[in-house]
Structure formats: structure tokens, C-alpha cells
Amino acid sequence: MNKEFKNLSIDCLTEEQRKHHEKVVNSPIRIMQVGEGNFLMSFFDWMVDRAIKAGNFDGSIALTCPLNYDGKIKTLNNQDMLYTVIQRGFRGEEEIFETDILSVFSKVFNYNVEWDTFMNIAEMESLDVVISNTTEAGLAYKKVELENVSEDGLYPGKLTAFLMHRFEVLGNISKKLLIFPCELVAENGRVLKEYVFKHLEDFGASQECKTWVEENCVFLNNLVDRIVPGYPRDEEEFYFEKLGYKDGAMSMCEPFFLWAIEGSEEFDKILPLKASGLNVQWLDSLHDTQLLKVRILNGSHTLITPQSILKGFKQVDEVVEDETMKAYLNETLEKEILPSLKNKTGNKEEFASTVLGRFRNPHIKHKLESISMNSVSKFSNRLWPTVKSYIEDNNKLPENMMVGLAGLIRFYQVEKTESGFVGHDFKGNKYKVFDTPEVLDFMYNANVKFEEKNEDYVRYVLSNEKIWGEDMTKYLNIVEVVTEKKQSMEKEYEPVC
Incomplete structure (x- = not known):
């Protein structure tokens, strides 16, 4: 029988933690x-929690969800906006198992249905930072009218409306x-800025507003690095026992973290994270760091994931401990990914060896x-x-990358069900597929259109x-090669009569 645990709330806090929470x-x-x-x-x-506790940051965060799926928002509000971060892994030779109850939010809401709350925050002179992670699919331009942006817009459009409202209410605030x-x-900062200025044009923003955005809104290219598997669903009872409470929003992560930002270290005075001893790097150029992280760490993830799901794997550590998959990934890194980086990246x-250790x-x-x-946009990027x-x-085409692309296409042979889009692995087991409606609809229709793949x-x-x-x-004989790799992969898993 499962043990009953109380839910995380202010009642779970020590007196010192309660005072901190109330202050935040x-x-x-x-x-x-x-x-x-x-x-x-x-x-x-x-x-931010570390900076607050270090006495370097006096403020709080308003949190919203980009999509109208507000399960996490409801969970946090039911937990007095508290949640737990669990770090497990190694720092050098030292094994790390640390838990922290975080109190950083003062407002948690869904801007898809609480648009007025979002606009109210735009009016606040205290606001210093806007931060987002809406996945690659969310950082995109979608033409939309200003009056419909709250319902139909993507994040860049909604941010533009936010900035326009801030200018309208506060005027030419120089902060x-x-x-x-x-x-x-x-160049995520440059890309977002480009989309914002497209929307400013679409929305009929005044030249004064455009000038204010140009001069006072600083769009920063940045790169984040930390492996975060998130909620430990298979081990939640173990962690509830360790924590002494139930937390529906707890999240697992590795001890390693890096935030590299292209910009002046003067901005650390506004968001004093480096000053709080955290691994934040303000750089003149993000180019080399970006290439290493995206092509090696994230590229490896995207390469192995679709084909590994098709083969029945569930987790990254299982994949890299499998001798065949480990050899495949090592060979891809050595012969295809690392050579593409030339000699510009330290x-x-x-770095590749460190990444495999983290996996x-x-x-x-x-x-x-x-x-x-969103594996399609991830492959592209x-x-x-x-x-x-x-x-x-x-x-010529990189052989192992073509295996990855073949696995990706096979992964997206989806069917539409009441609960969403699903595929079937090589043994016939179902898996869920998550992507934008445009990608899922196209892949589903392709699957229906072509009986023979x-x-x-x-x-x-x-x-x-x-x-x-x-x-x-248009690239060489990619159609023939990918088709052959896909058929070979499927044949390997055909049942033997």
C-alpha cells in the first residue's frame, strides 16, 4: 500500500523558510x-532562488505557460507556488544528492486565458527581465492581428503586444x-527581436514605440546547458519519502549547469547571477560555445532519440549503455559531428567526452x-x-546521420487517436508523438497517402x-539513402518465422 504524504505547502516550511517565502x-x-x-x-x-538567498536579488517572478495546457500552473498554485529541485549526479568525484524548496514566484497564471494579468505586468515599472523557453517551435513568426494575438498568436506576437502596452502606459521609460x-x-535574441519588429509593423506600432523597443529592450543571445529530466514519475514514492511531502511539480536535474550570454557584464547588475557565484558567463561572442553545445550535446540527443524509442529504449542512460548504440553514437561523434566543427571551437x-559522461x-x-x-524542428536546427x-x-552523405534521419521519418509514421498522435515501435508497442499541429497533420496525412513507405x-x-x-x-541521393536506411532498420526487427 502506498504511504500517504501531505502535499507541499507553506505548512511544510521551517520558520526561516516561511519568512523567506512571505518576503518573496x-x-x-x-x-x-x-x-x-x-x-x-x-x-x-x-x-534566481540562489541569488535571492544570497541577498543579491530583491524581487520575484511572474510565471505563465506558453500553451493553453495549465496543469503545472494549477499544481503550483495548489502548492503555494512552491516546488522542489533535486540535483543528483557527480561534481568531480563527489556524489551529489541535494534538494531545495524554491520560492521565487509571486504570480502564477495562464496568459492564454488571463490576458489582462499579462498586460498588468507589462505596466509594472519594477520589471527588469522577460525570459522564455517555448521550444524551437514556439520561437517562430506567425502573422496575426493585434486584436487576436492573445488567442491566436505565438510567443513573439504576444511579447510584442506586451511591449506595446508597456510603452503605451509608461511612455518612453528609459529603464x-x-x-x-x-x-x-x-542567435535566439536576434531572431526574437526580428520577429518582434515584424509584429510591430503588423500591429501598426508608432515610430516612437519602435524607437523605444530598439533603444531600451535588450534582446540577448544566450545558451543554456543543464540536463533536466524533470518529474521523476517512476520514482516519485522514493522522493516523497526522502522529502517528507508530496510535490507534483518537483524536478530532477544534474549538478552541472552553464548559462552563456552574449552581452555586457554590466547587465549582471540588473540580474546578479554571476555576482551570486553562479556559472553565468557574459561573452563577446557566443558562436563557439553555441556550436559545441547544440551540435554535440543537443545534436546527440536528437540523433538517438527517435530510433531508440523505435527500438524499445525508454531513457538516455539505457541507450548509451547499450553496446551497439554506444558504438553508433561514438562513431557519429568522431567521424561526422566533430569534423563538422572544424578547428574553431576549442x-x-x-567536451564530447564530458557530454557522454553526463548522459x-x-x-x-x-x-x-x-x-x-518537436523532433523535426530539432533535427533542422x-x-x-x-x-x-x-x-x-x-x-557524400554522412551515413550515421542518415540513419538518424531515417529513424526520425519512421518515428513520425503516426496515427490520429482521441488522445493525440501515436506511432508504433518495431515490436508494435505504442508511443506518443508531440509536435506542432502543422508537423503532426502533415506526417499523419503522409502516412495515410502512401500505403507503401x-x-x-x-x-x-x-x-x-x-x-x-x-x-x-535536392541534396545528392538523400532520398535513396534514407529509404534504404529506413528499410534496413525495419528489416532488422522483422519477426523471424
Whole structure:
């Protein structure tokens, strides 16, 4: 019988923790956060908590969810906006098992249905920072009218409405507003700024408003790094026992973390994280750091995830401990990914070795299902540049990358059910597929359109410029190679009669 645990609330806090919580929830909102996912809560919010406790930051965070799925929002509100971050792994040779109850939020809401709350925060002079993580799919431009942006807009459109309202109410306020898009997109700050200015034009913003955004809103390219598997669903009872309470929003992460930001260290005075002893780096250029992180760590995740789910794996550590998959990943890194980085990125071999060690962390149960979300845009951003670089250098396709692409296409052979889109692995077991409606609808229709998944099917899928960013079929003999890799993969798992 499962033991009954009380739910996390202020009643679970010590007197000192309760005073801290009361201070935070009554402090001015200085940060608007769009993204309630495990990553920001275990990375950025955890750092803000450290800065508050160090006495360096006097403020709180308003949190909203980018999509109209507010389960986490409801959980946090039921827990007095408290939650737990659990660090497990190694720091050097030292084994780490640390738990922290975080109190950083003073407002937790869903801006998809509470638009007025979002606009009210725009009016606050105390606001210093806007931060987001809406995944690569969320950092996109979608033409929309201003009057419909609250319902139909993506994050860049909603942010634009937020900034316009701030200017309308506060006028030409000279205070800098730091804007951090943490979506894993190259030059994410520049990209978000470009989309905001498109929306300013669409929404008929005045020249004065555009000038204010240009001069006082600082869009910062940045790179985040921490492996965050999130809620430990398979071990929740173990952690409830350790914590002494039930926490529906707790999140697991590794001890390692890095936030690299392209900008002046003067901004650390506004958001004093480096001053609080945290691993935040203000850099003149993010280029080399970005390439290492995205192509090696994130690229490896995206490469192995679809095909590993098809083979029945559930977690990253299982994949990298499997001899065949480990050899495949090591060979891909050595022969295809690392050479594409040329000689511009420092000790790439050492970084790759460190990453593989982090993947093997036995305490981090990083579920492949969570990594698989939006895999199409992830492949385009994280792996396709490596493919094109390899083609340029070798005038042929990278074999292992094509296996990854073949696995991705097979992964998206989906069916539509009442509970969403599902695929079937090589043994016939169901798995869920999460992506944008545009991608899922296209992949579903392709699956229906082509009864036989031959070269015509692969050509049709790879030629969709809207989902991949370009027509992939124009590159060498990619259709034939990917088709062959896909069929070979499937044949390997055919039942023996």
C-alpha cells in the first residue's frame, strides 16, 4: 500500500523558510517568465532562488505557460507556488544528492486565458527581465492581428503586444528591459527581436514605440546547458519519502549547469547571477560555445532519440549503455559531428567526452519521450547544419546521420487517436508523438497517402520546406539513402518465422 504524504505547502516550511517565502511573494515582480517547463524551473528559477538567498536579488517572478495546457500552473498554485529541485549526479568525484524548496514566484497564471494579468505586468515599472523557453517551435513568426494575438498568436506576437502596452502606459521609460529567449535556436535574441519588429509593423506600432523597443529592450543571445529530466514519475514514492511531502511539480536535474550570454557584464547588475557565484558567463561572442553545445550535446540527443524509442529504449542512460548504440553514437561523434566543427571551437573532443559522461549519469532518468517533442524542428536546427557541412567537405552523405534521419521519418509514421498522435515501435508497442499541429497533420496525412513507405514516401516527406526549412531532396541521393536506411532498420526487427 502506498504511504500517504501531505502535499507541499507553506505548512511544510521551517520558520526561516516561511519568512523567506512571505518576503518573496510580497516583493515586486522583476521577472516575467513565459515557460513553466521543467528546464527553466530547474535552471533559471533555481539560480534566481540562489541569488535571492544570497541577498543579491530583491524581487520575484511572474510565471505563465506558453500553451493553453495549465496543469503545472494549477499544481503550483495548489502548492503555494512552491516546488522542489533535486540535483543528483557527480561534481568531480563527489556524489551529489541535494534538494531545495524554491520560492521565487509571486504570480502564477495562464496568459492564454488571463490576458489582462499579462498586460498588468507589462505596466509594472519594477520589471527588469522577460525570459522564455517555448521550444524551437514556439520561437517562430506567425502573422496575426493585434486584436487576436492573445488567442491566436505565438510567443513573439504576444511579447510584442506586451511591449506595446508597456510603452503605451509608461511612455518612453528609459529603464532597460533585458529579454532572454532560452529556446535552443542560434542567435535566439536576434531572431526574437526580428520577429518582434515584424509584429510591430503588423500591429501598426508608432515610430516612437519602435524607437523605444530598439533603444531600451535588450534582446540577448544566450545558451543554456543543464540536463533536466524533470518529474521523476517512476520514482516519485522514493522522493516523497526522502522529502517528507508530496510535490507534483518537483524536478530532477544534474549538478552541472552553464548559462552563456552574449552581452555586457554590466547587465549582471540588473540580474546578479554571476555576482551570486553562479556559472553565468557574459561573452563577446557566443558562436563557439553555441556550436559545441547544440551540435554535440543537443545534436546527440536528437540523433538517438527517435530510433531508440523505435527500438524499445525508454531513457538516455539505457541507450548509451547499450553496446551497439554506444558504438553508433561514438562513431557519429568522431567521424561526422566533430569534423563538422572544424578547428574553431576549442577542445571539442574533451567536451564530447564530458557530454557522454553526463548522459550516463545513473541518477538522471532522462526519458526519451520528453526529448522527442518537436523532433523535426530539432533535427533542422541541431543536426542538419552538420549534414550540410559534411556534404560540403566530403561530397557524400554522412551515413550515421542518415540513419538518424531515417529513424526520425519512421518515428513520425503516426496515427490520429482521441488522445493525440501515436506511432508504433518495431515490436508494435505504442508511443506518443508531440509536435506542432502543422508537423503532426502533415506526417499523419503522409502516412495515410502512401500505403507503401517507399522512395516516393520519403521524397514527399523530405521535400516539405515548411517543416524542414528547405527542400532536403535536392541534396545528392538523400532520398535513396534514407529509404534504404529506413528499410534496413525495419528489416532488422522483422519477426523471424
